Amino acid sequence: MRPPRSPDAPHKPKRSWPPRDKSAPRRDFPRDHDGPVVLYGFHSVVEALSNPKRRPIRLLATENALARLTEAGLAERIAPEIVRPGAIDRLLTPDAVHQGLYLEAEALPALTIETIPEDGLVLVLDQITDPHNVGAIVRTAAAFAVDAIVTTARHSPEATGVLAKSASGGLEHAPLVLVQNLSRALHALGERGYLRIGLDSEGPATLDETGFGSGGIALVLGAEGKGLRQLTRDTCDRLARLDMPGAIKSLNVSNAAAIALHVARRAKPL
Structure with missing residues (x-):
């Protein structure tokens, strides 16, 4: 018979089942309204980088997508991380069409x-x-x-x-x-x-x-x-x-x- 648990013993969190697959792609975006905004796709990212009020935090781009940003004159706004498409796939839902661009940015100033x-x-x-x-x-x-x-x-x-x-x-x-x-x-x-x-x-x-x-x-x-x-x-x-x-x-x-x-x-x- 298992001895009774001491009241001073540290509490162990319950494990969920089945265990979460940490390698699985992320299925949703943070619900924290103060967190970064996630933007992906050519038009969304280009318009964000063209907006002086939008402060970029992190840009992931494939080589082809970066070439398009360079043609648009926006490659200097933030230093990109050059990645393969699969690296962006893992950050988004399976049906997301990102066109090789993923941007995390601050939310725009709030209006009233x-x-x-x-x-x-x-x-x-x-x-x-x-x-x-x-x-x-x-x-x-x-x-x-x-x-x-x-x-x-x-x-x-x-x-x-x-x-x-x-x-x-x-x-x-x-x-x-x-x-x-x-x-x-x-x-x-x-x-x-x-x-x-x-x-x-x-x-x-x-x-x-x-x-x-x-x-x-x-x-x-x-x-x-x-x-x-x-x-x-x-x-x-x-x-x-x-x-x-x-x-x-x-x-x-x-x-x-x-x-x-x-x-x-x-x-x-x-």
Whole structure:
């Protein structure tokens, strides 16, 4: 019979089973919001290195990828570590397309609601959690010169990894504003003169028919399937829909964002 454990004996941590394979590739990125941002892929890395506000920490590059960076005049921004593609593969998920470039960098300076221009064009994301969708929205927002993308610190993907790759460099041009409470953030936008328009399939008018006024515009998008939460709907000034003449009446949220921004930018040109 095993003798009883002494209360002064050091505690041994329980082992998990099966044991973790330390040689297996990393499957996710750090959840520490203060940690480095992971960027990979040619466009994402090039835009980051071209952005003087983005401070690079570590760059891994294959010889071919470094040659492309040299052609773009960006090879001198940070001394790269020349590696084989497999070294980058082991740092990313199996389906990641890195094109021979992997960059760790500091997060961009955070914006607040108060620093957004009073007459700007803003996207507000209500718990859209898919990093591919959010990344595509960021890319579209950068194309339409959106002043900021407001989203919650929780229930939203971090601006790293898959999201950054899907944004294809858009993170350097469409600032993210992380808030703790979306309803309060919408109230703050309203106090600054923003017209808050929630996109809703049951909106009483189409977005084209909605008047945009002369102040700032905040387009509010909900998650696919769930749409806008009730409190978010109640905080919007107006609800508007995107009419689809075809057999399919709904769009991927990133496609809906592109159409909504096209309509809003026509009403609010640069």
